[in-house]
Amino acid sequence: MSLALNESDITRALTRISHEILERNSGSSDLTILGIPTRGAHLAHRLAAIISTIERTSVQVGTLDVTLHRDDLRLRAPRPLMETVIPSHGVEGRTVVLVDDVLFSGRTIRSALDALGEIGRPTRVQLAVLVDRGHRELPIKADFVGKNLPTSKSQSVKVSLREHDGVDEVRIEGESA
Amino acid sequence: MKHLLSINDIDRDFALTILDTAAEMAKVTEGPVKKLPTLRGKTVVNLFAEDSTRTRISFEAAAKRLSADVINFTAKGSSISKGESLKDTAQTLQALGADAVVIRHPASGAAHRLAQGKWINGTVINAGDGTHEHPSQALLDSYTIRKHLCGGTGDLSDIHVAIVGDILHSRVARSNVLLLTKLGARVTLVAPPTLLPHQVEQWPVRVSYNFNAVLPTVDAVIMLRIQQERMSDLYFPSEREYSTLFGIDSDRLGLTKSGTILLHPGPMNRGLEISAEAADSEQSVVVEQVANGVSIRMAILYLFIAGSQESVNG
């Protein structure tokens, strides 16, 4: 098991992503940041906090649970649902930035796009992830990436966040191929 | 566990999971697109051997909102009414590939027989069997009470609920007593002695014959329907006397605290157990119960049949 990112790595990555989001979208006026629970939601709130400090204005932030849109439901016991909280301006005509901790096969993001489509029609959807570990199974790409971590399929990437796990770090477990 | 036959099949944590899941499902209902792909490809059969438009429509709406295919097998115009046995009907359903059978039947224990008979592979959801239980009704009642009185989360500790009417013949009462007490509520049954089950003192409830005395002490009142058949069976002298002693009207509502809510599983006998004014009052949540019913039934279908047949821990 090796440490890929430590606490300060994560903080720097989130700060950089926040600036990139603002640069790409010329500000935050029509931004809606939606995190995918559990850890994506915490990251979304952190990004929103950083962006609102930079822009000196509040930022629309919420969460989007994708459980009901997953394509692997029939393969396992049904999971309890997480909370979906859409902020006050909704998603119609907005730029939605989806936030998740790890981008892997891309299926979670596909579910998120379906879930989002049933809430409304954003003008555009962008994707921010803390870690991209490769091995995509669908044509999905992240717009903003904290760190690219090449891994073998048998390895696993373990993200811990202080809000949920008490510590900020990203570890890789298992043997590389 | 695989089937939902009785409230005894689910523990407190799983019951709360159902309520929490229903709360999330309700948001879908309020959004612009009222449909989820979650049960696409699954078949839900409504096996209704007893007339019940409201419950059947509620389960049907729930299944369709999750994109399941729904097949209705109802008593009128089918062979269930007399003659074709439960076993034969079940084997027909198995041939249709039902993932879940929602069964409503006039015989107590029919859902158990269907589940134990091993004539079908699917999940059996009890939508009301005789005078035994009606689990989804109890779940939607607890959900409604929680939403109004507990901020929509947690359990029902410190809540006092009265269940009023024909307890003896009520599957709604039985399921509610089990679930409300499981979630920490206090329950008082109000009925004439002839309409209480034998040895009800062994149930975890208080019993009272004095409706007026109970009303100021409760946070929620669940009124049960009096069925026409009971009139001729000597359970009480007349409709008027029953209504006078055990019916709810504006005067009786006036005896309750201001936040107390009034529930009824429906259909209501306006003027008998519940007056029109009470049914339409501010405290009545009867209409909302119907909407909550769809969310609860969506949660039940999701939790019981969305996954593989490995058990949902409950």
Added chain:
Amino acid sequence: MVNSILIKGGAIAGGSTADLLIKDGVIAEISPKIEAIADEVIDASSLVLLPGFVDLHTHLREPGRENSETIATGSLAAARGGYVAVSAMANTLPVADNSAIVEQVAAIGKSVGLVDVFPIGAVTKGLAGDELADLGSMAHSRARVRVFSDDGNCVSDPLMMRRALEYVKQFDGVIAQHAQDPRLTEDSQMNEGIVASTLGLKGWPAVAEESIIARDILLANMVGARLHICHVTTAGGVEIIRWAKAQGMKVTAEVTPHHLLLTDESATSYDPIYKVNPPLRTQGDVDALRQGVIDGTIDIIGTDHAPHPVESKECEWQNAAFGMVGLETAFPILYTTLIANGSISWERAIEVMSSTPAKIAGYQSHGRSLAVGEPAHIAIINPQGRMRVDRALLASKSKNTPFHGMEFQGTVVATVFNGILTHKVDVRSEKA
């Protein structure tokens, strides 16, 4: 053709061991060692010989319901259970309320030849409770009916019951009452109690049985008639009968094997195999009934053998038929619950299974002791034998036994009826 049977080394009536020789249907000799040559020799060492059993309460279903059971299949089941005489209840189709039907039933039983089939006559025409059946005509027919019962139904009209009790005095008949007040048990499904309340099944209160028992005991006493109470199931009923006997009243009482063992808790599965009339009751009732057998308040075991076809039991509880088969498991249940633990002696077992039923019904060739000159009606028991009940192996045409998969001790290894071996299992494989 077997004319003689030599049974070696069995305990006669549970007492000392001896050899017993049967010739031409009669017990010819009993002595410590018999050296005769016989057509059939049975090694009965460590087995017990009892007088053949007499059932006062059997439903053979013929005429009219032969899909459930026939006199032939019922007789075979009886023989396997150690029975040499059964009493066929009258709720056939048509009802046995006249001499033609009872003579037919007796004749068919005789032609099958495995047990004595004694028809019971209905008390009222068609069991409807409105008019007396042809009681005298049945008594004087070739079937010589002495026991009358509307079993299945209760003779609920007190005036009708009084008339029936009085009328049968002329030929020393006895009315066997199925004690169930119909108004208190309309559409009832199981014992009224906490289990029924939880399961949402309509209750059958104990008082529906107790009130009829009390009423009929007083009526019978007033008119000076004998009274027999079928299948007592309540502790209250046992109390009332105990009181009546203490007053010297002429009442006899019967209990079924299933009411000595099972309780209403079985219904929790909603499996109608446990649905029976009268219903299974509480453990307190089971204990009181066992005590009644021990202290003599209950006089006999009656099986209430009630066959039903599969479709009548493979459905929802409230649509299922009431009843269980019981001829083949009756003695093993009695042995397991009361004899094995010493609650009752062999002597008492003989009373409840053989001599008292024969006496109540007046079956003169039955219930006699195992002695030289008596008819050879014998049940051979293996006290160490164990049986696991398998419904597929029952001789009865219907397989509605609640005991499938259960194990009992005290098996019937052979039955002799009129000197004929009507049932035999390989004792060596049993004893192994």
